[in-house]
Structure formats: C-alpha cells, structure tokens
Amino acid sequence: MTNSSAVVVEDLRVRRGTHTVLHDLGFEVPRGSVTGLLGPSGCGKTTLMRSIVGVQIVESGTVTVLGHPAGSTPLRDKIGYATQNPSVYADLTVSEALRYFASILRAPAGDVTRVIDEVNLGTHADHIVGELSGGQLTRANLAVALLGKPELLVLDEPTVGLDPVLREDLWLLFHRLAADGVTLLVSSHVMDEAARCGRLLLMREGRILADDTPAALRTSTGADDLEQAFLSLVRRQETLA
Numbered sequence: 001m002t003n004s005s006a007v008v009v010e011d012l013r014v015r016r017g018t019h020t021v022l023h024d025l026g027f028e029v030p031r032g033s034v035t036g037l038l039g040p041s042g043c044g045k046t047t048l049m050r051s052i053v054g055v056q057i058v059e060s061g062t063v064t065v066l067g068h069p070a071g072s073t074p075l076r077d078k079i080g081y082a083t084q085n086p087s088v089y090a091d092l093t094v095s096e097a098l099r100y101f102a103s104i105l106r107a108p109a110g111d112v113t114r115v116i117d118e119v120n121l122g123t124h125a126d127h128i129v130g131e132l133s134g135g136q137l138t139r140a141n142l143a144v145a146l147l148g149k150p151e152l153l154v155l156d157e158p159t160v161g162l163d164p165v166l167r168e169d170l171w172l173l174f175h176r177l178a179a180d181g182v183t184l185l186v187s188s189h190v191m192d193e194a195a196r197c198g199r200l201l202l203m204r205e206g207r208i209l210a211d212d213t214p215a216a217l218r219t220s221t222g223a224d225d226l227e228q229a230f231l232s233l234v235r236r237q238e239t240l241a
C-alpha cells in the first residue's frame with residue numbers, strides 16, 4: 001500500500017444472502033482523485049461502497065481507508081457517504097436538517113451555509129425536505145455528506161434525477177473538491193458520466209473489468225466512447241470465460 005492511496009482493497013469477498021456479490025476484488029483509489037465506479041444495475045457498486053464506508057459485513061479480504069481499517073473509529077469524521085436513498089428528515093427544513101447533522105458531526109456552524117451553497121440549494125434552504133423535488137432531495141442528501149469537510153467522499157449515484165445543468169454544476173464541484181485534496185468515489189450506471197472521472201473502475205457481476213483512466217480505456221479497447229469500451233471489455237471477458 002502506498003501513502004498516495006486513499007482506499008486500498010485486497011481480495012475482498014462479500015456475500016449477501018445466498019449469493020457472492022463481490023468476488024475477490026483488489027484495487028486502489030488514489031488520493032485527490034475523482035474515481036468513477038461504473039457498471040450495470042446489480043453489479044455490486046453499492047455493496048462495494050458499503051464495504052469502503054465500513055457498514056457491510058465482509059466474508060474475507062481487507063479494506064483500508066486513509067490508512068485505517070474500514071469502519072474503524074479514526075475514520076468517523078473523515079468520510080462523507082451519500083446513500084442512494086436520501087436519509088434527510090422529511091419534516092424539517094433543509095437548513096434545520098443540516099444543522100441537526102452538523103451538530104452530530106460537530107461540524108463548524110458556518111458549514112451549513114457552505115454546503116447548501118455548494119449544492120445550489122440556497123433558494124430552498126427554508127423549504128420542508130418532504131416538499132422538495134427528487135433532484136432537490138438528492139442535493140440535500142449530498143449536502144449532508146459534505147458537512148465537516150471529509151477527506152473521502154463516497155457518493156452513490158449522486159446525479160440521478162438531475163437536469164444537465166445541475167449535473168454539470170455537481171461535476172464541477174467534485175473536481176473542485178478533488179483539487180483541494182479530497183478523494184471522491186462516485187458511482188453511476190450512466191456511461192456518459194464516465195468521461196467526467198479522472199479514473200474509472202468498471203464493474204460487472206461483482207468483478208472489476210477495468211481500473212484505468214478514461215483515455216487509457218479508449219486506447220486499450222480501440223473504442224471511440226466509453227460505452228463501447230465497456231462492451232468491448234465485456235465481450236473480451238466472455239471470450240476468456
């Protein structure tokens with residue numbers, strides 16, 4: 001393991017129910033990168049993110065985050081995790097909900113305004129969470145993950161339901177955070193988001209198909225776009241199987 005890696009996963013095997021969902025995965029996520037975790041629905045992206053955040057029971061292997069075992073106490077205020085299903089209380093306003101989470105996380109008072117601005121929810125700060133649109137709720141959920149300036153952000157499909165302008169704004173925010181040294185792991189099942197990432201982990205059926213930059217993936221597969229590159233890797237894997 002190198003100091004330049006925020007996440008190191010070795011031989012990770014996870015079983016959920018009767019199925020092995022992750023098959024002996026190994027990879028590293030460089031610090032200060034925006035790494036995309038892409039693959040079809042059900043391939044194991046959320047399970048892998050849960051393992052990194054430390055809320056998933058793993059069968060074998062190790063996950064080391066910022067130099068500590070995943071889920072260990074020193075990581076408590078160093079990781080921001082936005083789940084796919086927003087966990088923001090529906091009967092509070094956006095500001096109230098964020099103030100509540102900020103107090104639990106012992107984040108500075110000014111953080112609430114900062115994160116509301118970062119996700120462009122300033123005009124809805126006093127709106128009840130339960131009355132937000134889907135895209136606004138997604139952004140409120142993301143704002144919670146940004147509280148306290150975590151060193152690692154694990155974002156599960158953070159751009160679902162957002163229009164192209166808001167998606168663009170969020171990707172710019174992700175890259176600004178990375179330029180400040182934050183490491184971001186961002187999942188998506190939409191291949192057109194892959195090109196926005198500095199690095200890509202392409203997953204299929206609980207395995208990593210590729211771990212590279214978008215440019216290197218295009219070159220190694222000879223594909224023009226990343227969707228074609230992914231399909232080419234799938235065909236290659238099927239031929240080898």
Ligand SMILES: Nc1ncnc2c1ncn2[C@@H]1O[C@H](COP(=O)(O)OP(=O)(O)OP(=O)(O)O)[C@@H](O)[C@H]1O
Nearest residue numbers: 016017021039040041042043044045046047048189
């Ligand atoms: N609680 C659970 N019990 C048993 N199996 C589960 C459970 N949660 C998920 N699975 C299974 O684990 C596999 C991986 O699920 P996971 O949610 O990690 O996929 P994903 O790539 O994040 O999918 P999506 O893009 O649809 O969110 C799927 O086959 C799913 O059915």
